[in-house]
Amino acid sequence: MGRPGLRNASGLLARAETLVAASGERVRAEYARDVGRGIDEVASPALILDLPAARRNIARMALELERLPAGIRPHVKVHKSPSLARIQHEHGVVGFSVATVWEAAVMAAAGLDDIFVANTLAGAAQVDALIALAGGRHVLVAVDDLANAAMLSAKASAAGVTLGVLIEIDTGMDRAGVDSEDAALALARSVLALPALELEGVTGYEGHCSGVVEADRRASWHRRAMEFFGHVTARLVREGIPVHVRSAGGTTTWRWTAAYPGITEIQAGSYVVMDNFHGRMVDDFESALTVATTVVSRPPDRVIVDAGNKTVGAWPLATIRGLDAPVVRFDEEHGVFGLGSEPPPLGARLQIVPGYAPATVSAFEAFHVAEEGVVVDVWPVVPRGPGHHGMADMS
Numbered sequence: 001m002g003r004p005g006l007r008n009a010s011g012l013l014a015r016a017e018t019l020v021a022a023s024g025e026r027v028r029a030e031y032a033r034d035v036g037r038g039i040d041e042v043a044s045p046a047l048i049l050d051l052p053a054a055r056r057n058i059a060r061m062a063l064e065l066e067r068l069p070a071g072i073r074p075h076v077k078v079h080k081s082p083s084l085a086r087i088q089h090e091h092g093v094v095g096f097s098v099a100t101v102w103e104a105a106v107m108a109a110a111g112l113d114d115i116f117v118a119n120t121l122a123g124a125a126q127v128d129a130l131i132a133l134a135g136g137r138h139v140l141v142a143v144d145d146l147a148n149a150a151m152l153s154a155k156a157s158a159a160g161v162t163l164g165v166l167i168e169i170d171t172g173m174d175r176a177g178v179d180s181e182d183a184a185l186a187l188a189r190s191v192l193a194l195p196a197l198e199l200e201g202v203t204g205y206e207g208h209c210s211g212v213v214e215a216d217r218r219a220s221w222h223r224r225a226m227e228f229f230g231h232v233t234a235r236l237v238r239e240g241i242p243v244h245v246r247s248a249g250g251t252t253t254w255r256w257t258a259a260y261p262g263i264t265e266i267q268a269g270s271y272v273v274m275d276n277f278h279g280r281m282v283d284d285f286e287s288a289l290t291v292a293t294t295v296v297s298r299p300p301d302r303v304i305v306d307a308g309n310k311t312v313g314a315w316p317l318a319t320i321r322g323l324d325a326p327v328v329r330f331d332e333e334h335g336v337f338g339l340g341s342e343p344p345p346l347g348a349r350l351q352i353v354p355g356y357a358p359a360t361v362s363a364f365e366a367f368h369v370a371e372e373g374v375v376v377d378v379w380p381v382v383p384r385g386p387g388h389h390g391m392a393d394m395s
């Protein structure tokens with residue numbers, strides 16, 4: 001905590017703090033009247049967070065990890081909420097994972113430290129923001145390319161700060177990352193030679209396993225991914241490279257990754273709120289997020305609700321809580337379901353369980369925070385990158 005050498009971090013942080021405060025004020029001004037109402041009474045569509053369920057999920061993960069070797073650096077891109085991140089922090093975390101440097105800025109403005117931008121960064125605005133943040137706290141970033149590492153080092157050096165680096169290893173997802181022992185070793189050696197980078201370890205999110213529904217097959221894909229990650233790590237260690245951090249793991253593989261020898265932390269995020277994508281593979285956590293909706297049309301053979309793909313996001317796996325009405329399709333402002341065995345009438349209030357929570361959260365500006373079906377607070381969904389209000393360039 002508290003490294004000296006802030007240059008423009010105070011400007012960035014001040015803007016992020018303003019954004020966090022303004023987002024809170026904005027949603028309170030908009031939705032404070034909903035506090036005290038039942039979740040079926042607020043204007044639909046509304047994003048409902050079942051806070052006790054989310055707390056139980058966070059507590060359960062913390063408890064389970066006490067018996068496993070790895071800690072957790074939860075991915076906050078799922079909920080984009082400093083309030084939820086603080087609850088996670090209270091339960092013990094290694095740090096936080098974020099998808100974008102703008103999420104990092106918001107989490108830093110909320111007072112959180114040890115932030116890993118779990119992606120490579122190349123844009124000038126993003127890199128400047130990262131470096132500004134690194135002046136005041138422990139910041140890590142993924143790196144998979146020597147020229148990129150050299151650029152980060154040069155900019156960090158000019159600003160008088162040090163950036164923590166994890167070498168990103170492609171464990172099979174075919175996204176970013178180096179994909180051989182030799183490439184990892186060459187990059188690690190280069191990073192060690194760069195003045196303003198601190199090589200702290202490796203990252204290897206096995207996201208390609210996340211969508212493998214069948215557990216045995218997912219387990220075998222996972223084993224292959226972790227074996228590769230382990231081989232690369234072992235080679236680095238044999239060559240004298242420091243690999244203190246070994247980070248991987250999402251919600252659908254969390255237990256296997258947390259138990260895998262050598263892994264020091266998992267990056268799971270969706271376990272806090274869950275959704276049908278993750279819930280069909282992992283039953284350790286409760287569904288804590290729904291979209292409150294209203295039946296707006298009832299043709300003889302279908303049920304139409306007022307939550308479409310502009311609010312529910314990725315929809316093919318969306319369901320209606322407590323009903324067996326099958327999803328047919330989502331248009332922009334309409335969700336179309338079949339009748340199921342108990343077709344709800346026109347005007348009925350329903351709760352949609354999202355197919356993929358990160359997409360759903362991202363479509364809303366506020367959580368209606370509920371306890372036992374009653375709204376107790378409204379929280380902003382804060383961090384957005386360029387293209388969303390308030391965060392186009394915070395450097």
Ligand SMILES: Cc1ncc(COP(=O)(O)O)c(C=O)c1O
Binds near residue numbers: 210
């Ligand atoms: C790099 C990285 N780590 C971790 C996660 C977390 O996965 P989940 O939300 O399934 O827990 C993601 C999700 O996309 C990711 O991209």
